[in-house]
Amino acid sequence: MTIRIEFIKRRPGGRITVRPTIYDKREISLGRATDCDVHLADLRVGLHHANLTQVSPTKARIEANDDHRVRVDGSQIRRRDITLNEQSVIRIGPYQLTLAATEKAGELLITIELVEPPTPVGDNRDEKTVFGMRGYAPSKRATAWLLMATILAVFLALPISLHFRAKMPESVNSQKNAPHSVPEKLALATNQHWMAGAMSSSHANLTNDCRSCHVKPFTRVMDETCLSCHEELGDHAHQDKMTLATTGHGEGDQWLGTLRAGLDIPEGRCGSCHFEHNGPEGVIPKETSFCVDCHTDLDQRIEDTKLVNVSNFSKRHPEFSPTLVRNPQSTPVKFERISLVKHPKENNGLKFPHDFHLKDEEVIRKIATLPTPIRKKYGDVMECANCHEPDAAGALIKPIEMETHCADCHSLAFATGETSVRNLPHGQPAEVRRVLADFYLAQATTLLLGDSSTGILGQQLSAEARARRARLREQALENARRNTEDKIERVFSEDGVCQKCHTNQDPGSNSLPEIRPVHLSTNYFPMAKFSHKSHETGDLECTTCHQAETSSAAEDILMPSITACRDCHDDSTTRPTIASDCLTCHGFHNDNKDAPPMQPRKTRAAMTRWPR
């Protein structure tokens, strides 16, 4: 009984080497330990893994030691008898054993071959995997492409395609027309992330529709688009004056002009001054420099200018020049701007002492005699507001009207009937005569009512009676004429009702006394905007600025001097707490029709022609 062990090794190229060993015994031990008969070097093999015994010439027994197992034909077993001609396959770790009988009687052939790679040793991953960034971060290229594609799609392709495709609300910002469909909503959202900044408050309603201003892609917002809403806007001044004033601010400006031209930033368009997307306050430029650049030395630019140079409000701004009526008789009435420095007087044709009305006891007594509902209106003492009412916007004061503001006290009633009061018409001296004449004639006619000489009754009267009646009629009419004349004389006399406020003038050929015409200023500063409402703050009263309490004549100008404004409006500090820039009072666009309408394109053309 012998056991022949053959170790088979397959070389590359298909060559097979066989290493045989013969054991002259019936039982051999298999294992990793060096004292085993058959040494199977692999850590998956037990130290003394199994024993193999030749039971008979045709049969062998394999028996695993300890808790090891042997795999025979796919099943893990502890012990099995194997018939040699069954060609069973035995596996111990990575080794495969086959049993067979040899030609030599009683010899068992065990063929052993390593069929699996031995226990893997070492990290077989390649250098790149171990030391590279794989597993740490996705590839740079992939991330870059993904990010680029996403950003270009969301922030570029989508807004552009929606600009052309989506139907936007016709009238903007109304709930009814709010975007409904998905493309509209998307268009809105994507348009919004193109928006560089918040819209100005005056254009806030356009926020949802970029296309209302940005009409043509890659074209600046056109002046026509602005003017389609802002119709009939006046220019600042005549173009030739503007051109003279704006050019030649020194070499720096020439250089800047060249640079602007190079960068294709045209001047003289609406958008050259009005920048949108700069927040709620942004669209109207408040910088003093806008005005001062030209106005600081305007007399050098335009030699015949009547305007005084201005560079700031607190130090270099002329005293106010109210627009005054100097001669109310001229037609049309001429206004004249005279600086308050010259202490001008106004001649509006009226007699009116402010101090008297505000304080005098006579006025108080007069109020006391008024009927209760009217007295309630005035209180005990007169105040400015009794006559000076603010306009609807609260900005300026409504014009004074005799009927509304004076007539409560200065009544023009000349007769009181049982049911009505007869008033003289105001402002029409010629009409006064007619009214009085009619009135007294009517009185006389009432007396003579039915006294007709042509009727049946008249014909029956005696001639004497008729003559007496005619005399009486003559007398009644004569009385009426006389009463009329008397009344007129009284009304227009020095103590008459008219002369309380008016003065007479030479009637000339006219037999009736003439009243000097009156013309009151309604806006002393038409070139500045002023709002009483925004000055209703703190302990400011009318008399803080208007010296009415000490004014005894209508000729006094009660407009405040610039110094009164400067008490609060101080632009000498870098951050004035109260707005004191040019635009606080002035506007750029001249709406008084003194200047031609705003036509930026023409202005621009004129400017480019001008030699820089």
Place this chain on the structure above:
Amino acid sequence: MPISHEGFLGHKGYRYLKLAIGLSIFAIIVYALADVNSRPNGGTWLGYTLGTISALLIVWLMMLGMRKRAITAGNWSLKGWTSAHVYLGSSLLVLATLHTGFQFGLNVHTLAYGLMVFVILSGFVGIYYYATVPRKMSDNRAHRTQSDMLEAIRALNRELNEAAQPLDQKYLGDVKTAIRKTKIKPGLFTSIHDIQKRCATTRASKRLRKAIANADDGMRQPLEHVVSILERKAALLMRTRKHIRNKTLLQLWLYFHVPMSFALLAALMAHIVSVFFYW
């Protein structure tokens, strides 16, 4: 004799640092003095100028990626180019910020700006690691190449396999795990110390060292042999992992810097087109 080495930061006596500082200061002065209509804004003459310079600069900076792939000689060395990339790139923080006129919002314009700032800051991170890591790295590497390290680990595994042959079954589990389950590459967010502690090799060496005391006389010597190999392997793993970590530090910022700069390029395109589309 000490080898003098001038890095890209100090290239040509900080030529590009000086250029970048000069450019930034000039831009700040012009910004402060410029007479622009209304408030500072990207749409004024200065805004356009700064924007154009910044956009061109961004495109040029991104061309470093192309430049470094083209081996050329001459004045425009890659080192000089990198130096200019770093300093002129940093000056963008000033130029582009002035271009914005400090107007920011939730829009594509600020997106481009934000991406730019992110890219520049990630570049600063990169510079920091470039300045600090290579020295640590070469100290740690001790003249070994990467393939040397891997080969040494493989060799130790083979040695371990050999040395473990006489070991009793009960010790084998640890050895096999140490050979098979040792993960060399550390996780991105775990510290090397933690990884080392949890590593199969370290654990095997510790357990087997403890086991030596109770082992049979015959087992003691092979066990000691195995443990010594395991300890050598653990030490090598430590170095290798540190090397990987260092290498990662040198590279990881680029995985933000590069893709984000392409994102920036896209946002910049969207910014420029949108601005002129709705002029």
